[in-house]
Amino acid sequence: MGLRGSIPPHLGNLSFLVQLEFRNNSFHGSIPRDVEKLKMLKEILIGHNNFTEIPNLIGSKDQVEKLYVQANALKGPVPLAVFNMSSLKILALTANYLTGSIPDDLCQHLPSIQILSLARNKLDGPLPSKLWQCKELLQFSLDSNNFRGSIPKSIGNSTQLERIGISYNNLTVLPGHLNFFWRRISHLELVRATNGFHESNLLGTGGFGSVYRGTLSNGIHVAVKVFNLQLEGAFKSFERECEMLSNIRHQNLIKIISCCSQIDFEAVILNYMPNGSLEKWLYSQNSSLNILQRLNIMIDVALALEYLHHGYSISVVHCDVKPSNILLDEDMVAHVADFGIAKLGGGDYVTHTMTLATIGYMAPEYGTEGIVSTRGDVYSFGIVLMEAFTKRKPTDEMFVEEMSLTQWVSNSLSTVVDANLLGMHQEDHDFETCNDCLSSIMRLALACAAESPEERINMLEAVSTLKKIKMKILDNAARGVRLNLPVLPVWVG
Known part of the structure; x- marks a missing residue:
């Protein structure tokens, strides 16, 4: 709904409230203490906002079964009160800035937990060694944190587990502890x-x-x-x-x-990615994305390309980066797909190949000479970045003769962005903040999509710049400069 501000304390007067859902807005601060009065509340769904804390009063809500606070601005340790909600079945705190460790006796305090999702935070310490004592636990995701030590052998006792997510940590596997195989599917x-x-x-x-x-x-x-x-x-x-x-x-x-x-x-x-592709989100009449959502998606794509180009032993060139190959999961996290024409190489390498990439997104040197390099992916990323914020395809009929998407953006910067992002009734400070961030994004896109490969920046620089832009938006939000960004009903694939 594009709502912003803090949650009013009068919420506590809704004594028969069962479900509290404020997802995909711009609320900040904390949940008011008056929520403690809601004795029938079963579900708290406040993901994709800017909440900075979970109050301890949440721990007194023994009847709450679902707590979703993913993709917010939570900092510091997970409040111990959260681990005392005896009826809790789903705890989702993915994509925040949480630190500290997970209590080893978690299962004693969350006996009903079925899904535990704490991925993409800054948690550390060892993995809980007694997770197998959670008799109802079906899935747990602790990916992309700073957990260390060995993977507990006792995880093997959790025969009901359907999914274990512990990648991108500092964990070691002792020989014989775990055996994961691809299951051949007929x-x-x-x-x-x-x-x-x-x-x-x-x-x-x-x-x-x-x-x-x-x-x-x-x-x-x-x-x-x-x-x-x-x-x-x-x-x-x-x-x-x-x-x-x-x-x-x-x-x-x-x-x-x-x-x-x-x-x-x-x-x-x-x-399976339930939220479809970035292309469908950009062009479906039933969906819209605000600045932070688009920025988060493009940061995800940039991180994927950064890994392919710089984080793998042999660099990988995707060769076909475009919105239809950017898929979104249930948490709107982006995943780069379709490696059918990808190339393996070493470093910022150059090779020659047949032209198979998509017109409008392929780098000039790829289309004319068949030259493939990591810089070609950077060019494609720049084009997608422009498209994500202007809602204009590089093959739009308006781009004829000398006018191209890059030329159009270069001429006008932030004034060419998707009208949905600017809103109709922006306050002056909102407009200035919004305009400044969008201009920075467009300048970055142009630096990626430079005509000459030598003039393009690399994905390490692109990731760093996008993260700085995001931090500026979040810092302004924390200081009370709120961006009035509408979010229309979502499209679900």
């Missing part, structure tokens, strides 16, 4: 999972095949990318995608679950 199971690859489950087509939504026999929702083997290069694309996705791991890259390879059938099975 063609028959994929047929059943997708209802015979029925068109009602078709998510999209492009490149070398089609992608279907499906549900495996174990209940896991997946995306099944089926390759059209009648197309020249399809089999090579299948091999490349399996190779790339099985060897690279990052929270902002699509994850491969398995591959299915038979004489006349090739498919990769991927994590």
